[in-house]
Amino acid sequence: MTACPAFLISAPASGQGKTSVTAAMARSARRRGLRVRVFKTGPDYLDPMVLARASGHAVYQLDLFMGGESHCRQLLADAAKDADLILVEGVMGLFDGQPSSADLAAAFGLPVLVVLDASAMAQTFAALATGLARFRDDIHVAGVIANRVGSDAHARMVAEGLPGDLPLVAALKRDSGLSLPERHLGLVQALELPQIDAQLDAWADAWDAVATIDIARIGAPIAPIPAVAPERPTASTVDDASPRPLAGRRIAVANDACFSFIYPANLDLLRAFGAEVLEFSPIAGEDLPACDALWLPGGYPELHADALRANPSFFASLRAHMAASRPLLAECGGMLVLVDELADADGRIHAMAALMPGHAAMQKRLAALGLQAIDWPEGELRGHTFHYSTMETPLAPIATARNPNAGRAAERLYALGSLRASYVHHYFPSNPPAIAAFFAGTASSSHAKN
Known part of the structure; x- marks a missing residue:
């Protein structure tokens, strides 16, 4: 190199x-x-x-x-x-x-x-x-x-x-x-x-x-960086002979101005494991593609609540997806789309998908910020949290995150049937096997009986 x-x-x-x-x-x-x-x-x-x-x-x-x-x-x-x-x-x-x-x-x-x-x-x-x-x-x-x-x-x-x-x-x-x-x-x-x-x-x-x-x-070029076998696979380290635990799986990913908080490395990992990634825009009126699993990333649902409601099939397709017990990962803003109601910064109340019991509200001050490590049933995942909203739900969390810098932010992980939801924005390469197990639909559901 x-x-x-x-x-x-x-x-x-x-x-x-x-x-x-x-x-x-x-x-x-x-x-x-x-x-x-x-x-x-x-x-x-x-x-x-x-x-x-x-x-x-x-x-x-x-x-x-x-x-x-x-x-x-x-x-x-x-x-x-x-x-x-x-x-x-x-x-x-x-x-x-x-x-x-x-x-x-x-x-x-x-x-x-x-x-x-x-x-x-x-x-x-x-x-x-x-x-x-x-x-x-x-x-x-x-x-x-x-x-x-x-x-x-x-x-x-x-x-x-x-x-x-x-x-x-x-x-x-x-x-x-x-x-x-x-x-x-x-x-x-x-x-x-x-x-x-x-x-x-x-x-x-x-x-x-x-x-x-x-x-x-003004500075010597960095020395050549040798390629090494990482403890966490990247897309480039998954070759044709590597296991592909998501081969044949169609994973839909909401991706638009409402759902935009997506690490490229997350998509790379899904594809490297054999998944077909199907990106779609709910606020543009696009239908949820036929899929085996779904990821709703974070973003700005409070700014696009009217557009979400104007998409006649979006909430219904989410309901059908969960009824079929297909995996659904909802992060931060993606999670807020699933609760009963969301209040925006002006106090307007927006009815959401009502698939996860709870109410959320935007506030003017920062609610949480910091790196997070959280124990999924399949192993520890890492990521971060950054949000101005608060949420109340009667669901009992299945895990609570830890902050490596001793900050107060410690987000909770919720499970309901095939749903995993949290304020944490997960970095998939922090534990590829755990991500593969969840999106493959092989994750244990014993913890999800709320």
Whole structure:
């Protein structure tokens, strides 16, 4: 395998502009004819949608907790086979969380580019950048990017005092017109923004206008990453001789602006195990395809409740699916679609499918956030939770999640017949055999008698 230049783009905190800078770098490189692969550290769905449009390729998660080191290593190895540049956007601050973005950089020898919001500082910029670069000796901070500078003079001031081994790669001007709209879970989905490509080109133009250093020259390319046999299979490690426990199974997946929180690695795993994945859009009025199993991912049912109700067959087909005892996995927003009623942020009450007893309501404050490990009857699965809604149900949970960072978020797993439902967004490669058993319909149902 050939070496491929790769960088981790991080920051001292959230809100510094990591996503827009990473997208600008990716779009710029792509416009120059480079093959760019972008990854996202930590659990996230919305940033990867933007980064995928910027790079022209699906964005996968590199998360040491959810996927494990060998799984992440294999994803990097696969990307490096045909990429000219790899960019990995970090999560939160560089050293925040367990595992942190710095842990990922250390594990794979990724040079770090630090994005710093310079809008309220001058020479202190260099002190902060130097502190981040010197805090751990097992990572290499190869450069710093000043974001939201006010003028050329301001850019010169923030560069003062930077040591020679910590170059200023670019100083991006403050421009409110380059911001993307946000809602309660973060950025508005890229698929909902008709001008997203023009926005990305504007970001790339801004980057090209001020970038003074070719990033491929400020840090040695990462060493070739050997392909290893991971403890958790990826699509690339499942060959023609591998068992295909989902061969012949048709698995329907709701995928649209309402049900969009889908890790590409999850779909890859289902297909690698032999399943035929059938994506459909309930809010576009599409019928549930004839299928053996169904996945309702998270998303924004509170924003699309009227469209769901306007689809005459959707709730009825869900009812028939469960009556036939076919597996159904419902995550977060997908679970809220199944309860009796859902109150949106304005207090409007929407009747839902009424297949899972309970009531849900949106609220203005965050209800839960954090990584999660939860014990399914088939084994532990990992993922995360992030929601602004609350739900009450008389069902007794069959499991309660654990948070590796000792956070308060500890979501419950519910079962009702062939249904599994939780606020947890599961990362399927964290336990492929458990996922295969569930979607194959071979999972034990003794726990589901509520």
